[in-house]
Amino acid sequence: MANTETVILDRNGISRGLTRIAHEILERNKGVANLVLVGIRSGGDHLARELRSLIADIEGEEVPLGAVDVTMYRDDLGSRGPMAMGKTEIPFPLDGRNVILVDDVLYTGRTIRAAMDALIDLGRPRNIQLAVLVDRGHRELPIRADYVGRNVPTAREENILVEFDENQKPVEVRLIKS
Ligand SMILES: O=P(O)(O)OC[C@H]1O[C@H](OP(=O)(O)OP(=O)(O)O)[C@H](O)[C@@H]1O
Numbered sequence: 001m002a003n004t005e006t007v008i009l010d011r012n013g014i015s016r017g018l019t020r021i022a023h024e025i026l027e028r029n030k031g032v033a034n035l036v037l038v039g040i041r042s043g044g045d046h047l048a049r050e051l052r053s054l055i056a057d058i059e060g061e062e063v064p065l066g067a068v069d070v071t072m073y074r075d076d077l078g079s080r081g082p083m084a085m086g087k088t089e090i091p092f093p094l095d096g097r098n099v100i101l102v103d104d105v106l107y108t109g110r111t112i113r114a115a116m117d118a119l120i121d122l123g124r125p126r127n128i129q130l131a132v133l134v135d136r137g138h139r140e141l142p143i144r145a146d147y148v149g150r151n152v153p154t155a156r157e158e159n160i161l162v163e164f165d166e167n168q169k170p171v172e173v174r175l176i177k178s
């Protein structure tokens with residue numbers, strides 16, 4: 001049977017969701033002092049860059065931006081076959097910082113567990129908060145997001161695709177039923 005695809009968010013919808021998240025982050029953290037953004041490769045790193053730009057538009061200040069690759073921290077490393085590995089680039093100390101971890105889709109929570117282990121190997125943040133563009137449910141670990149662009153109820157066999165253009169700007173979020 002052919003796949004059916006439904007657009008959940010277009011460019012404007014994504015932009016509105018990220019703008020709201022930027023305001024929520026600033027509200028909860030009382031501004032940008034002590035704040036850093038770390039995006040999970042790949043996808044979360046592009047969204048973290050968008051959030052940094054939106055926060056700068058509101059506060060007039062750019063917060064430190066990093067990216068984490070979770071490949072070596074995955075709990076299915078042995079069973080998944082070869083995987084392309086990205087680079088973790090966090091060019092600032094994490095100790096004592098309020099870290100906003102950013103990803104595109106939150107599903108089982110296993111990627112977030114891996115990312116938190118990767119961060120904690122690098123330092124001891126004051127806290128880690130989680131921002132995701134889409135929460136599709138079906139958690140397998142006790143993990144929740146602090147900031148959510150859109151909650152999308154899904155069936156396990158469905159898939160959420162976040163598409164980026166050639167400049168790594170988010171273009172569309174689609175729900176794919178196969
Ligand atoms: O909550 P989880 O069940 O861990 O799923 C969420 C993760 O799945 C996707 O990454 P994927 O592993 O497909 O890698 P990619 O983004 O690099 O393609 C997505 O970008 C999230 O990081």
Ligand SMILES: O=c1cc[nH]c(=O)[nH]1
Nearest residue numbers: 105107158159160161
């Ligand atoms: O639907 C899903 C599940 C995990 N990761 C995605 O990007 N989409």
